[in-house]
Amino acid sequence: xxxxxxxxxxxxxxxxxxxxxxxxxxxxxxxxxxxxxxxxxxxxxxxxxxxxxxxxxxxxxxxxxxxxxxxxxxxxxxxxxxxxxxxxxxxxxxxxxxxxxxxxxxxxxxxxxxxxxxxxxxxxxxxxxxxxxxxxxxxxxxxxxxxxxxxxxxxxxxxxxxxxxxxxxxxxxxxxxxxxxxxxxxxxxxxxxxxxxxxxxxxxxxxxxxxxxxxxxxxxxxxxxxxxxxxxxxxxxxxxxxxxxxxxxxxxxxxxxxxxxxxxxxxxxxxxxxxxxxxxxxxxxxxxxxxxxxxxxxxxxxx
Amino acid sequence: xxxxxxxxxxxxxxxxxxxxxxxxxxxxxxxxxxxxxxxxxxxxxxxxxxxxxxxxxxxxxxxxxxxxxxxxxxxxxxxxxxxxxxxxxxxxxxxxxxxxxxxxxxxxxxxxxxxxxxxxxxxxxxxxxxxxxxxxxxxxxxxxxxxxxxxxxxxxxxxxxxxxxxxxxxxxxxxxxxxxxxxxxxxxxxxxxxxxxxxxxxxxxxxxxxxxxxxxxxxxxxxxxxxxxxxxxxxxxxxxxxxxxxxxxxxxxxxxxxxxxxxxxxxxxxxxxxxxxxxxxxxxxxxxxxxxx
Numbered sequence: 201x202x203x204x205x206x207x208x209x210x211x212x213x214x215x216x217x218x219x220x221x222x223x224x225x226x227x228x229x230x231x232x233x234x235x236x237x238x239x240x241x242x243x244x245x246x247x248x249x250x251x252x253x254x255x256x257x258x259x260x261x262x263x264x265x266x267x268x269x270x271x272x273x274x275x276x277x278x279x280x281x282x283x284x285x286x287x288x289x290x291x292x293x294x295x296x297x298x299x300x301x302x303x304x305x306x307x308x309x310x311x312x313x314x315x316x317x318x319x320x321x322x323x324x325x326x327x328x329x330x331x332x333x334x335x336x337x338x339x340x341x342x343x344x345x346x347x348x349x350x351x352x353x354x355x356x357x358x359x360x361x362x363x364x365x366x367x368x369x370x371x372x373x374x375x376x377x378x379x380x381x382x383x384x385x386x387x388x389x390x391x392x393x394x395x396x397x398x399x400x401x402x403x404x405x406x407x408x409x410x411x412x413x414x415x416x417x418x419x420x421x422x423x424x425x426x427x428x429x430x431x432x433x434x435x436x437x438x439x440x441x442x443x444x445x446x447x448x449x450x451x452x453x454x455x456x457x458x459x460x461x462x463x464x465x466x467x468x469x470x471x472x473x474x475x476x477x478x479x480x481x482x483x484x485x486x487x488x489x490x491x492x493x494x495x496x497x498x499x500x501x502x503x
Numbered sequence: 504x505x506x507x508x509x510x511x512x513x514x515x516x517x518x519x520x521x522x523x524x525x526x527x528x529x530x531x532x533x534x535x536x537x538x539x540x541x542x543x544x545x546x547x548x549x550x551x552x553x554x555x556x557x558x559x560x561x562x563x564x565x566x567x568x569x570x571x572x573x574x575x576x577x578x579x580x581x582x583x584x585x586x587x588x589x590x591x592x593x594x595x596x597x598x599x600x601x602x603x604x605x606x607x608x609x610x611x612x613x614x615x616x617x618x619x620x621x622x623x624x625x626x627x628x629x630x631x632x633x634x635x636x637x638x639x640x641x642x643x644x645x646x647x648x649x650x651x652x653x654x655x656x657x658x659x660x661x662x663x664x665x666x667x668x669x670x671x672x673x674x675x676x677x678x679x680x681x682x683x684x685x686x687x688x689x690x691x692x693x694x695x696x697x698x699x700x701x702x703x704x705x706x707x708x709x710x711x712x713x714x715x716x717x718x719x720x721x722x723x724x725x726x727x728x729x730x731x732x733x734x735x736x737x738x739x740x741x742x743x744x745x746x747x748x749x750x751x752x753x754x755x756x757x758x759x760x761x762x763x764x765x766x767x768x769x770x771x772x773x774x775x776x777x778x779x780x781x782x783x784x785x786x787x788x789x790x791x792x793x794x795x796x
Contacts, residue, residue, distance in 0.1 A: 246606075251793070285607060
């Protein structure tokens with residue numbers, strides 16, 4: 201176990217930002233940390249990195265506690281917390297060299313250039329950071345996290361503000377770090393689709409508390425789907441579904457949609473059932489059960 | 504990581520920031536203007552200053568010389584230099600917090616105490632460099648432009664003459680004392696910057712404290728009398744003590760003498776205590792601080 205967090209909590213005045221959170225990250229895996237904005241992800245990550253002192257609980261990384269071995273632990277950790285903030289008046293190369301020096305390791309000029317190459321910034325390394333796009337800053341921030349070749353990499357919302365190509369690049373980079381370089385990566389996001397695509401294990405956090413934790417493949421049950429149905433007459437459709445065998449799967453929905461949890465194989469049968477009863481089906485969206493669960497949390501309508 | 508490496512990084516950041524050079528530009532411009540003014544109209548200034556002595560004494564020589572020029576400039580400028588010091592010292596932590604780089608730094612394996620000490624060392628080096636720059640302009644350039652002679656210091660009720668061979672070491676000592684005074688200002692501004700997330704607050708707070716303390720110093724009210732010896736602003740102009748000479752029974756200057764060395768040393772001691780107190784408080788607060796920026 202590379203990271204072991206037990207009963208972690210943080211209180212700001214009366215507000216409990218993180219409440220009795222326990223999770224563990226295995227060596228070599230990509231661990232997804234999922235929750236809506238304000239769920240407590242960044243506060244937890246800041247506590248793991250010793251930027252914030254926990255109100256309670258314990259954190260062990262590499263089998264050592266942060267309170268006793270902070271410098272030893274951090275020399276083997278690379279992180280981007282929230283935004284990749286850098287010195288705007290310095291060039292990309294200068295920023296990276298500066299932070300490489302702070303890591304305490306003897307990092308060669310070649311290693312700095314290799315790292316810039318890895319994140320695709322070698323052609324713009326002498327430009328000042330103030331002229332960089334959001335995507336370039338994000339990549340440079342990741343380079344800062346990687347330059348000292350850490351075993352554990354923590355990326356807090358690494359795709360924020362990026363265009364689709366930038367998001368895909370980050371995803372590929374995480375794959376590369378995990379599968380080829382055998383790094384352990386903790387990646388946080390408020391988007392399930394992002395976590396789903398990169399993570400081996402995941403944790404959903406809501407209002408500072410753990411909601412669910414496990415292997416992504418186990419959590420994303422492919423045999424059961426939650427269906428979002430839009431019809432020509434939703435009231436009539438709901439009435440018909442309540443009389444059917446699928447009535448137990450109907451979920452409350454805050455929007456003008458019908459949400460129903462059914463077996464994957466039943467999707468065409470249900471569509472035919474409605475059409476046969478003169479209900480026009482104008483939209484169908486299939487979600488896995490975890491996505492539905494996460495959406496129910498983010499829409500404030502817990503199931 | 505070696506302490507010297509952290510100091511190097513901090514100095515690199517300070518001297519790559521454009522705002523750092525505002526202070527150097529301001530000192531050059533102000534000193535240059537004062538020198539120009541005195542070069543053009545210095546004689547009438549001296550005549551005005553000496554009118555109460557000219558009936559009793561026959562005064563000859565180059566009175567408006569480089570040594571006197573430097574003294575006048577230092578008297579005028581050292582009151583305003585704290586603003587230029589606060590411009591950088593007040594930005595050391597708060598500036599990093601504002602641009603978000605503080606949290607990036609603190610994810611690196613540096614101890615918080617070492618980071619504070621390194622940042623403060625770099626701030627002190629900046630302060631000393633600025634004062635050296637001021638010394639070059641105020642003393643060096645003045646000596647070149649106005650020449651060198653005995654130094655005549657005019658006060659409200661007396662005039663002190665220091666022979667030219669006895670002046671230069673006094674300036675060296677005065678600049679060292681001024682460094683101590685300005686590092687005290689830097690330490691206070693640095694301490695205040697730990698609490699802020701933009702640099703305007705600590706800069707304004709530093710100047711406000713100096714203004715309030717200076718006003719308290721000038722008010723001759725008994726209620727403030729006991730407080731004055733403990734205010735660092737009371738001791739910031741202690742450098743002038745190096746230009747108060749002792750005279751023998753024939754009223755001749757004793758070479759190398761300082762009239763009230765003990766008072767100068769006490770002032771220096773109080774400034775050092777302030778620096779240590781501000782630095783210790785900075786480390787204590789910063790070690791406990793949650794980085795939320």
